[in-house]
Amino acid sequence: MKSNLITKWPEKVTNRAMLRAVGYKTNDFYKNQIGVASTWSNLTPCNNHINILAKAVEYSINNNNCKSTIFNTITVSDGISNGNIGMKYSLISREIISNSIETVCNAQSFDGLICIGGCDKNIPGCILGICKLNIPSIFLYSGTILPGKNRTDIVSVFESLGKFFSKKINKNELEIVEKESIIGSGSCGGLYTANSMAIVAEILGISIPNSSLKNAQSINKILDCLNIGKLINNLLIEKIKPSDIINKNSILESLKIISLLGGSTNCILHLLSIINILKIDIDLKKISEVTNNLPTISDLKPSGKFFISDLINAGGIQKFLKFLIEINIIKGNNITVTGKTLKDNLKNIKINYFNKILKDLNFPLKKTNQIKILFGNISINGSIAKISGKEGEIFIGKALVFNSEEEAIYFIYNNNIIKKSIIVIRYEGPKGGPGMREMLTPTSALIGKGIKNDVALITDGRFSGGSHGFVVGHICPEAYEKGNISIINNNDLIIIDTKNNFINLFLNKKNILNRKKNLIIINNLSIGILNLYRKFSLKSSKGASFDYE
Structure with missing residues (x-):
């Protein structure tokens, strides 16, 4: 056992003495040591119940011939930090979470790991930590909030x-x-980033089957916790590690599912980061090949009518997954935390997923996919669009340029915007922000004002899973690195074509080069960890995580 490094008798008697002070008994030193990484905090309803789940997980592990130790890592509330400087720290928190989990687990020489996450960056942060450690591990989602x-x-x-x-x-x-919109505990209730990433985790195979769609405040979520001890013990016995579970096939299948459902664009950013850590050969062009021709079959928020809790009440997602295996859209042959394949986990599920929320693939909500990978002279390395289709598929308009989110928000709230404008928000990329903020506040302002069908918005920042409209984010190269978004002027003509998957500025190469000669890069204030992120973050097309090489 790896944990012999801190538990072996008599060489590690000092370590054992320290552990006795926190409740260890003699027989605990001869068991597999399991870390329980909790993202509990009272900062956000997404996470304020996770301490209860962590105690249930601890109980389950201790009753399955292992010894658990709970430790905490941070969380940042995207909902609270949105629209202000705090959002610069949101994506960085993903890196802090993964690094803190890696740090504690290696320092304590844990044999296995359970990670419990709720808010948006918890899930990828936990999975990245799991990937870097590569010890038997399970991710547990804390569940969705009710409407x-x-x-x-x-x-x-x-x-x-x-x-x-x-x-x-x-x-x-x-x-x-x-006063009345957010009541109780759980992650935001539509198919926003947290719920999208929870589904991704289940398709990847790193979480318990059918655990991605559970209400946070339900007995079913506690049952997930109580079942986890047996599963982690089995992973240790079978020596199944995350690298046996998360691979090229499971990632591509998770991309297909989240595309069919019309999930958050952040899923692609986070999966690119996982791809980078595991050194898997997938890039944005490969993702576009796999996803761009899929239909949209779910009527879930933000652009649809229904909440995740409605989908839970309608039978969840497992019947849908089995149907996709039956019609060969996914194979389901990858191993999961049960020690069985995804296909085997669904063996006893009856196919009959059709309901008012998930449509028949032959009669989809939209024949094309909501998530689109776009290339062009504005985004040479790629960008990610989220287009419901209600706004059309091609948008041509004149640029309305802002060099920060705050500038754009002030203008939207206080001015009338001309129809067919394309709002450009730049210097919000990983290095330019720094931090790659979400643009939920400006996109929501456009919807609230009733003009989302009349304007488009593009940015080198990113979007919340709750954003919808004609929006394109993750534009790469970003403005700070002299990407062509940096030389767009007010009233420049731009075309966004989600049928042919390109985004272009109507400006020839000679004029683009001439503008770049006189370009002055805006250098936003960067202190502390923001400065570290600016120096070491990868491009958004690579997942915008730290460059550890």
């Missing part, structure tokens, strides 16, 4: 602010939305 009053949620609040500034609702109505 608020009148079927509202966090995105309802963001969009209500746009309505307030455009005088569609008054102060009292806005306050009611604030």
Whole structure:
């Protein structure tokens, strides 16, 4: 056992004495040591119940011939940090989470690991930590929140602010939305980033079957915790590691699923980061080959009508997965944390997934995919669009340029925007921000003002899973690295074509080069870990994680 480095008698008697002080008994030193990485905090409803789940996981592990030790890592609330400088720290928190898990587990010489996450960056942060450690591990999702009053949620609040500034609702109505939209514990309730990444984790095989779609405040989520001890013990016996589970095939299949469902664009960013850590041969061009021709079959928020809790009540996702295996869209042949393949895990599930939320593939909600990988002279290394289709598939308009999110938000709230404008928000990339902020506040403001079908928005930043409209993010190269987004001027003509998957500025190469000669790069204030991230972050097309090489 790896943990002999801290438990072996008599050489490690000092280590054992320290462990006795935190509750270890003599027989505990001869068991596999399992770290339980908890992202609990009272910062956000996504995570404020995880301490309860961690204690249930601890109980399960200790009753399955192993010894558990709970430790905490950080979380950053995307919902609270959105629209301000705090969002610069959101994506960085993914790196801090993965590095802190790696640090503690190696320092404590754990034999195995359970990670429990809720908010958006918890899930990829935990999975990245799991990948770097490569010891038997399981990720456990903390579950989704239930809708608020009148079927509202966090995105309802963001969009209500746009309505307030455009005088569609008054102060009292806005306050009611604030008070009644977010009630209880759990991650934001649509197919936003947390729920999208939870589904990804299940398809990757690193989480318990059918655990991605559970209400946070439910007995079923506690049952997941109580079943986990047996699973981690089996992984240790069978010597199954994350590198046996997460591979090229499981990643490509997770991309197919999240594309069919119309999930968060952040999933691609996070999967690119996992791909980079595991040195798997997949890039944006390969992702576009796999996903661009798939239909959209789910009517889930943000662009649809339904919450994840509605999908849970309609039977969840397992029948849908089995159907996809039956029609050969995915194979399901990759090993999972059960020691069985995804296909074997679904053996006893009956096919009959069709419901008002997940449509028949022959009669999809949209014949093309919501998530599109676009290339062109604005994004030579690629960009990621999220287009529901309700806004059309081709957008030609004149640029309205802002050099920060704050500039754009102020303008949107206080001005009328001309139809067919393409809002350009730049210097928000991994290095330029630094931090690659989400643009949920400006996209929600456009929706709240009722003009989302009249304008488009492009950025070298990224989007929340709750963003929708005609939006293109992750533009690479970013403005800070002299990407062509940096030389766009007001009233320049831009075309976004999601049928043919390109985004271009109507400017020839000679004029682009001439503009770059006089380009002055904006250098946003960068301190502490933001400065570290600016120096060592990879491009968004590589996942925007730290470059560890």
